[in-house]
Amino acid sequence: MENTLHIGLIREEKTPHDNRVAFSPRQCQWIMQHYPHVKITVQPASYRCFTDAEYSRAGITLAEDLSHCQILLGIKEVPADKLIPGKTYLFFSHTKKKQPHNKKMLQTILEKDITLVDYECLVHEDGQRILGFGFFAGVVGAHNGLQAYGKKTGLFSFKPVHACHDFQELITHYFGVKLPPLKIVATGSGRVAAGILEIMGLLGIKYITPEEFLMNQYAYPVYTQLKAGELYLRKSDKTYSRDDFHAHPEAYECRFLPFVTASDILMNGIYWEQRIAPLFTWADIAKDNFRIQVIADITDDTNGSVPCNIDDSTIEDPVYGVDRISRQKTAPYLPGTIDMMCVSNLPNELPRDASQYFGDQLMKYVFEDLLRPDSQLINNATIVKAGKLTPKFDYLEDYAR
Numbered sequence: 001m002e003n004t005l006h007i008g009l010i011r012e013e014k015t016p017h018d019n020r021v022a023f024s025p026r027q028c029q030w031i032m033q034h035y036p037h038v039k040i041t042v043q044p045a046s047y048r049c050f051t052d053a054e055y056s057r058a059g060i061t062l063a064e065d066l067s068h069c070q071i072l073l074g075i076k077e078v079p080a081d082k083l084i085p086g087k088t089y090l091f092f093s094h095t096k097k098k099q100p101h102n103k104k105m106l107q108t109i110l111e112k113d114i115t116l117v118d119y120e121c122l123v124h125e126d127g128q129r130i131l132g133f134g135f136f137a138g139v140v141g142a143h144n145g146l147q148a149y150g151k152k153t154g155l156f157s158f159k160p161v162h163a164c165h166d167f168q169e170l171i172t173h174y175f176g177v178k179l180p181p182l183k184i185v186a187t188g189s190g191r192v193a194a195g196i197l198e199i200m201g202l203l204g205i206k207y208i209t210p211e212e213f214l215m216n217q218y219a220y221p222v223y224t225q226l227k228a229g230e231l232y233l234r235k236s237d238k239t240y241s242r243d244d245f246h247a248h249p250e251a252y253e254c255r256f257l258p259f260v261t262a263s264d265i266l267m268n269g270i271y272w273e274q275r276i277a278p279l280f281t282w283a284d285i286a287k288d289n290f291r292i293q294v295i296a297d298i299t300d301d302t303n304g305s306v307p308c309n310i311d312d313s314t315i316e317d318p319v320y321g322v323d324r325i326s327r328q329k330t331a332p333y334l335p336g337t338i339d340m341m342c343v344s345n346l347p348n349e350l351p352r353d354a355s356q357y358f359g360d361q362l363m364k365y366v367f368e369d370l371l372r373p374d375s376q377l378i379n380n381a382t383i384v385k386a387g388k389l390t391p392k393f394d395y396l397e398d399y400a401r
Helices: 025-034 052-057 100-111 134-153 167-174 191-202 210-215 242-247 257-261 351-365 367-371 376-380 391-396
Strands: 005-009 038-042 071-073 088-091 115-118 183-187 222-226 232-234 252-254 265-268 294-297 319-322 338-341 382-385
Touching (some): 025 038, 025 052, 134 191, 134 265, 134 294, 134 319, 134 351, 183 191, 191 222, 210 257, 232 242, 351 367, 376 382
Parallel strands (some): 005 038, 005 071, 071 088, 088 115, 183 222, 294 338
Antiparallel strands (some): 115 382, 232 252, 319 338
16 A cells, blocks of 8 residues: 555635636546546535535545645645645646735745646647636636626526536527527637637527628627637738747737627637737727627736726626726616626636536646656646745746745
């Protein structure tokens, strides 16, 4: 039994409590069947999307004390006072950009000789992130955007995603829903966009090329998708190169403007950072021909690619209005305003499916590396090793002291 590797699934202690988990009961069961030397223990939690009873029924041990585990898996940041010395932790630490609110946590990780592997830093050889919840953010965000449009216009109604047990129940809810003619523009080409397109497919909303979308009206609901290469062109020669765009985004102009006069709903799934031009400006919003009534800002960058994202909203209260002239926040669903859906934790509305999807990626691409003594994949994502910043992340030295 000396070689048994004990893995613990920790309870999410950051408030508000997250209801997701790294592995579902069935995934834990599968791992222990296929890797007999691995034992998984789950810390009990009343708010987790899979109940303690579901783990027990799958034959997984529940225990408050995880001090026997070498590796601990969570989702969100772990409060400093909950960190167990000498352990290896995997979670989204939100420290690599020196986020001020996580400084104390990183300091404690160093003090307690902990090893921190950040999910966000686990990447394929081409640099694409392995793990993320973007697909279900896209699914929920697209649903919420349509739900807001239905409420604003009074033309149809959807039930909230969080009222559904899982994705399957949500899909069943779509049977028989007839949407009015409306035009949706979706931005992006990553996981979030894949989630948006999933909802478009389930609702039978027809894809139209960007050129046709701008020119024509339709008697049924349609959408178009704008990827980065269609949205951004270099100012000098009107071309697009992914590597060049990520290196010099300020050299690119945004080509979104024609779509503000042709779309009813914007579903925003595009990557954004400070140097990237916004999709449109406040001056554009104030014009009479600005047709967009609802914006589902799924990437949710406040004052980012969508300037009228002026505040975060919540799962319970997902939509607020914005006055197009005064730029002030209003109640939702008023005539003449833009309704904004800016929820930062959308996957929490479908936590069972989001957790299952996350665990699946973890099992396929990361788990075997986690069992190896010296995996390059894991080393590249290790911010702290046994209480010391790794060379790749030593730029965090001043932040962590």
